Amino acid sequence: MKIAALAGGVGGAKLAQGLAAVLGPRELTVIVNTADDFDHLGLRICPDLDTVCYALGGISNPATGWGRHDETWNAMAELGRLGAPTWFRLGDRDLATHMERTRRLNLGQALSTITADFCAAWGVGQRVLPMTDDRVASILETDEGDLDFQEYFVQRAFQPRVRAIRFSGLENAAPAPAVLDALQGADGIILCPSNPFVSLAPILALPGVQSAVSAGRSIAVSPIVGGRAIKGPAAKMFVELGIPPSAQAVAEYYKGIIRALVIDDIDAVHAASISRLGILPLICNTLMHDRADRLQLAHQVLNFLTSGWQ
């Protein structure tokens, strides 16, 4: 069974971990958002890519969902002492990832090549693909002006009100090598419970991606549960963009792209209206508090793809 998953950061990483525990390593390809990548302290930082790779490599910090476990913070402490910006927390082990990636990018190597090598070093058997080797940047148009994504997300704790989102560089970006093949060759495509606006929209906007997803057996897991986002600003963005946040709103957002949507038990009330959109609702527990939850959700999604497909 070949599965391609589209993922952002923490939510995507959790489901990817569940899928990785159920599938053989060569059965899973994770295509990861890179539109929130940014340059900081002279380093190229790819938060979603690292979160997914660290999770799959078993070297992530389970408490935060991002960064490394067994981490130290001595470089950061000394950077603070020297007056450097410290709002984006970089642990000592994590720093090595950004340093070596930056060094290799500066040598002209492709992000997808570097990522494949890093995965090999970290013991990640699954294939993890950045969505593109080109530079794309999410810009949040807010009531306080344009903000880079990490500025909005981390430094400002997503407090500014979002009016629109644009992706600089996306118009000239191409999917990374193997992205379209992975989608076209997949027995199932899973849109992880990541932010639709900032995590999955940029992947879907790459040439050929949306049509490959909508042509396949595509199933999304709603990142909105009971009208709220599990983590991050997804629900707040729905509100600010004029849409009441709900599993149904997610279904409407992905209409024409997905053929099924996994919604949480708590959102069972939306099943009929989602069904009327031509999207099959699958109701189960979607909260991933622990490893058992992640495994269970992965099983449910995969079962639906293999046996429940109509």
Next chain:
Amino acid sequence: MKIAALAGGVGGAKLAQGLAAVLGPRELTVIVNTADDFDHLGLRICPDLDTVCYALGGISNPATGWGRHDETWNAMAELGRLGAPTWFRLGDRDLATHMERTRRLNLGQALSTITADFCAAWGVGQRVLPMTDDRVASILETDEGDLDFQEYFVQRAFQPRVRAIRFSGLENAAPAPAVLDALQGADGIILCPSNPFVSLAPILALPGVQSAVSAGRSIAVSPIVGGRAIKGPAAKMFVELGIPPSAQAVAEYYKGIIRALVIDDIDAVHAASISRLGILPLICNTLMHDRADRLQLAHQVLNFLTSGWQ
């Protein structure tokens, strides 16, 4: 009393520590070699400058003479895991120095400004000046071809045979602001027991420096003791450049620049011949094993500058 000291790395840092313990902070300016600075892993690294600043700030590693005490090595360990070059050891705390310096240099700030701010953050009360704000690089012409200094010194453990040394960029470099003023206003100028060829020669070669040094009350401390270097390749370089290494050879090298040379008790036999070169020999213990040694040597040198000058 105003003292200006010219320093390279470990030997210079040790004497600077001794001088700092004896003098008031505003009495000491240390002018530090930057010709062995280099770019590595995307970072601008200034080994001598950091060694001197860390020593004066009481945050150096006394066991190695370079780097930070209370250091961790997690970034380096992970860099190694990712296949990055690890021959130049960068601790996690130390990394912050290079990162923030590189960030500020890339903003167009001067190394001397950055160094002054770092010293304030580290509680270094003495003035530490990079010899220049311009980029200079030491190139070792060896029997194995041209090597960058750190490549020769750290990666190759100074094993290749040196034929000549050149300093790329030195022809267009100017002394950093305050360097010439510090030398001209000094009651005494001390050439620390650093490598004459690679640590002090580039400082002396900057426009105006050698004439300021030779016009002042200038005293060097021989880095050659009993025909050997305390640390590093100084003695080996003398041999390879065709000069038997000795305190006398140091005197000949600095002839016309210094007016006195501190030599170790073990080299008392050279006193008469050094004297015949027109350089006053001062004989004492010059080995700095511990804090007491550093203080004693600093006292000896300063006593000579104040009372022993003829």
